[in-house]
Amino acid sequence: MSLIKSISGIRGTIGGAPGEGLTPIDVVRFTAAFASVIKEQTGKAKIKIVIGRDARISGAMVRDLVVGTLSGMGVDVIDLDLSTTPTVEVAVPAEKADAGIILTASHNPKQWNALKLLNGKGEFISGEEGQRVLELAEKDAFSFAEVDDLGTYTKDDSWLQKHIDAILAMPLVDVEAIRAKNFSVACDCVNSTGGIFVPALLEALGVTQVHKLFCDPTGHFPHNPEPLPEHLTDLAGLIKEKGVDLGIVVDPDVDRLAFVCEDGSMFGEEYTLVAVADYILSQTPGNTVSNMSSTRALRDVTEKHGGTYKASAVGEVNVVAMMKDTNAIIGGEGNGGIIFPELHYGRDALVGIALFLTHLAKKDMSISALRASYPNYAMSKNKIQLEEGMDVDGILSQMATKYASLNPTTIDGVKIDFENEWVHLRKSNTEPIIRIYSEAPTASAADELAQRFMKELMEIAK
Numbered sequence: 001m002s003l004i005k006s007i008s009g010i011r012g013t014i015g016g017a018p019g020e021g022l023t024p025i026d027v028v029r030f031t032a033a034f035a036s037v038i039k040e041q042t043g044k045a046k047i048k049i050v051i052g053r054d055a056r057i058s059g060a061m062v063r064d065l066v067v068g069t070l071s072g073m074g075v076d077v078i079d080l081d082l083s084t085t086p087t088v089e090v091a092v093p094a095e096k097a098d099a100g101i102i103l104t105a106s107h108n109p110k111q112w113n114a115l116k117l118l119n120g121k122g123e124f125i126s127g128e129e130g131q132r133v134l135e136l137a138e139k140d141a142f143s144f145a146e147v148d149d150l151g152t153y154t155k156d157d158s159w160l161q162k163h164i165d166a167i168l169a170m171p172l173v174d175v176e177a178i179r180a181k182n183f184s185v186a187c188d189c190v191n192s193t194g195g196i197f198v199p200a201l202l203e204a205l206g207v208t209q210v211h212k213l214f215c216d217p218t219g220h221f222p223h224n225p226e227p228l229p230e231h232l233t234d235l236a237g238l239i240k241e242k243g244v245d246l247g248i249v250v251d252p253d254v255d256r257l258a259f260v261c262e263d264g265s266m267f268g269e270e271y272t273l274v275a276v277a278d279y280i281l282s283q284t285p286g287n288t289v290s291n292m293s294s295t296r297a298l299r300d301v302t303e304k305h306g307g308t309y310k311a312s313a314v315g316e317v318n319v320v321a322m323m324k325d326t327n328a329i330i331g332g333e334g335n336g337g338i339i340f341p342e343l344h345y346g347r348d349a350l351v352g353i354a355l356f357l358t359h360l361a362k363k364d365m366s367i368s369a370l371r372a373s374y375p376n377y378a379m380s381k382n383k384i385q386l387e388e389g390m391d392v393d394g395i396l397s398q399m400a401t402k403y404a405s406l407n408p409t410t411i412d413g414v415k416i417d418f419e420n421e422w423v424h425l426r427k428s429n430t431e432p433i434i435r436i437y438s439e440a441p442t443a444s445a446a447d448e449l450a451q452r453f454m455k456e457l458m459e460i461a462k
Contacts, residue, residue, distance in 0.1 A: 002112075005030075005134055009124075011105055011114035014058045022113055024065050031069040031101070032144070033137035034117055037129060038099045042120075045149075048076045050092045050118075052083030052159075053103035054252040055192040055217035058113045062103050066115070067153060074145030076152045080159050082193050082217060084254035085116065086348035087163045092122035093344075094162070104253035107226040110219060123345050124317040160197060163350060164204050170342060172283055173354045177361040179206025184244040186211040186260075188235040190225045191218050192252035194349070201350050202248075205357060211242050225251055227258040227336060228381075229266045236264035246360070246367045250349045256336040257349035259356070261368040269336040270295040274374055276338050276352055277330045279359035281305035286329035289322045291315070292415050293424045293437040294334030300375045313412035314426060320345045334379075378443035380450040383433040384457060392427045392434060395460050399425060402456075421445060423453050 003012035003021055010030045012022030019026065038047050049070055053059040063079070070077050078095055080088060085102050092100040100118030108114075117125045117133065125133075136142055145151070167173060185207050189195035195215030202210050213235055214222050223231045227249040239247045239260055246267075247260030259267035267275075274297045277288050281302065288302045291314045299309040312322040319339060323331045332339045337347035340355065363370055386392060400414045409415040413426025413435075421440035428435050436454055440446040 005137075006130065009114050009116045009130075011108070011112065013111045014113055015111075022062075024061075027062055027065040027115070028069045029137045029140065030115055030133065031066050032073055032142040033133045034099070034101065034115070035070055035073040035075050036136050036142040037132050040132075041129075042098050044098070046074060046076065046151075047098040048078065048095070050078045050080065050088055050095055050097045050100045051103065052080035052085075052088040052091070052100075053193075054084070054254075055082055055195075055219045056105065056110055056113060056221075056252060057219040059103055059219060062113050062115075066101060066103065071151040071153060072144045073142070074149045074151050077154065079153065079155045081155060081157065082196060083159060084163075084193055084197055084350070086255055086344070086346050086350060087159050087197070089118060089122040089346035089348075090163055090166060090344050091159050092118055092120065102253065106253050107251045107256065109224065110221050121345070123320060126317065160200060163197075164201050166343060167201070167351050167354050168204060170351070170354075172280065172342075172358065173205075173351075174358045174361065175204075175206055178354075178357045181361045181364075182209070183207050183246065183357065183361075184209035184211070184242070185246055185248060186213060186235060186238050186242065186244045187215065187248040187250075188213045188232065189215045189217075189250055189254075190221050190223070190252055191216055192221070192225070192254075193217055194250040194252070194254045197254055197350060198248060198250060198353070201353060205354060207357075209244070211238060211244060213238055221252070227251055227256055227269060232258075232260060232266070235260055236266075240264045248353060251336075254349045255347035257338060257352040257356075258336045259367060261371060262366055263368060265368065267367060267371050270334040270377075270379055271297065271371060271374060272336045272352060272356070273330075273332045273334065273338055274298050274301055275359060275370060276340075276355045277301055278305075278374070279355055279362075280330040280340070281307055284329055287326045289319055289326060289328045289331035291319055291333050292409065292412055293426070293435070295377050295379060295439060296422075297375045297377055298334075315412075316347055318412075377439050377441060378446045379437065379439045380443070380446035382436040382438075382450050382454060383428070384436065384454060385433055386427075387461075390461060395434075395457060396425055396427070398460050399453075399457065421449055423449055425453060425457065 102116040105112035302309040338352035
């Protein structure tokens with residue numbers, strides 16, 4: 001069993017002993033601690049929190065625990081029920097709520113669930129706020145309300161349409177251009193809430209030919225839910241069988257977005273942000289941000305349009321902070337996460353779909369031709385499972401010392417830049433692993449670089 005307590009939220013496998021897995025006791029403890037922190041910050045005795053969940057099997061159970069705990073803390077709850085991470089992020093400020101909780105373990109397999117914690121802006125809480133939540137939870141330093149002060153509960157299923165309406169109202173989303181192209185689209189929504197939201201969005205955008213794959217929100221994921229090429233063979237087969245124009249893939253909570261080309265080949269999740277940024281920058285000059293593990297192609301496209309590119313530490317909260325610091329008009333992460341501040345500061349696959357389809361329609365080319373128009377880099381994404389007692393920080397520190405002559409970046413693990421390639425080594429925030437990301441002009445070169453550094457890491461670990 002695993003329970004990962006981090007400043008960005010609480011993530012764990014369902015079951016087991018308290019403190020070892022994500023048990024009902026852990027859900028109650030961290031929910032109560034979070035409510036206490038929000039009360040401290042706002043100075044209000046009565047606060048309002050928006051919640052929503054993906055469709056994973058444990059979702060209803062965790063939702064009931066969260067609702068009961070918040071009510072017991074005297075918190076008024078607005079429950080979006082089956083929803084998406086970006087929808088909850090949009091709803092929090094619109095509902096004038098004090099905070100939000102999203103019940104999802106994102107791309108993790110079905111045995112996982114998590115509490116993702118949002119502030120009153122609908123953005124992930126800061127490191128300091130997250131640390132305070134952990135401190136209160138560790139000490140059980142919270143107090144429940146008396147009977148006359150219990151919180152209220154409201155279920156609100158209107159936010160699917162409200163989120164779609166907000167996307168359609170954006171000037172850079174051209175519904176008429178999309179409708180005129182009469183796209184045929186296949187979508188794989190891994191039997192989670194994307195199966196509700198993605199087809200509804202496509203219909204609103206004027207896409208009438210939609211081939212649904214795994215769109216029944218049962219929570220029984222038919223394959224590993226991370227939108228990587230090795231998990232998308234069924235979608236690639238459907239695309240070739242039906243002769244559709246493109247495939248759309250989202251993760252269980254619909255904040256990551258990937259595309260598949262008309263020939264069944266992968267557009268590449270790293271290039272989701274590149275393509276959307278290319279469109280945004282062609283209409284509105286400005287700056288971009290992605291994290292250190294993302295492709296150099298975004299830098300190239302940004303500079304082509306006269307903007308400035310910056311790289312942040314990995315993690316949505318870090319990307320958002322740098323976007324605000326640099327007045328970036330588009331940003332995100334290379335895992336298919338699009339952050340478009342005009343709507344909100346959060347990764348949003350739904351707004352990404354609308355902007356991408358607008359871009360593709362205006363370019364008047366196939367999706368494979370669009371992919372070929374961008375600088376071509378290949379990335380290799382690998383990981384090493386951590387062993388009990390392993391000094392990961394010490395291992396990474398030794399690696400930085402070994403390559404000191406190349407001035408490695410150490411704000412988030414160790415990133416080493418070579419002339420035509422790079423490698424980034426970091427401890428995961430969400431899983432007990434070390435991630436090894438590398439990028440080079442060819443896939444073989446990226447794999448070779450990754451294998452070299454994996455070997456060096458293991459040698460140091462021994």
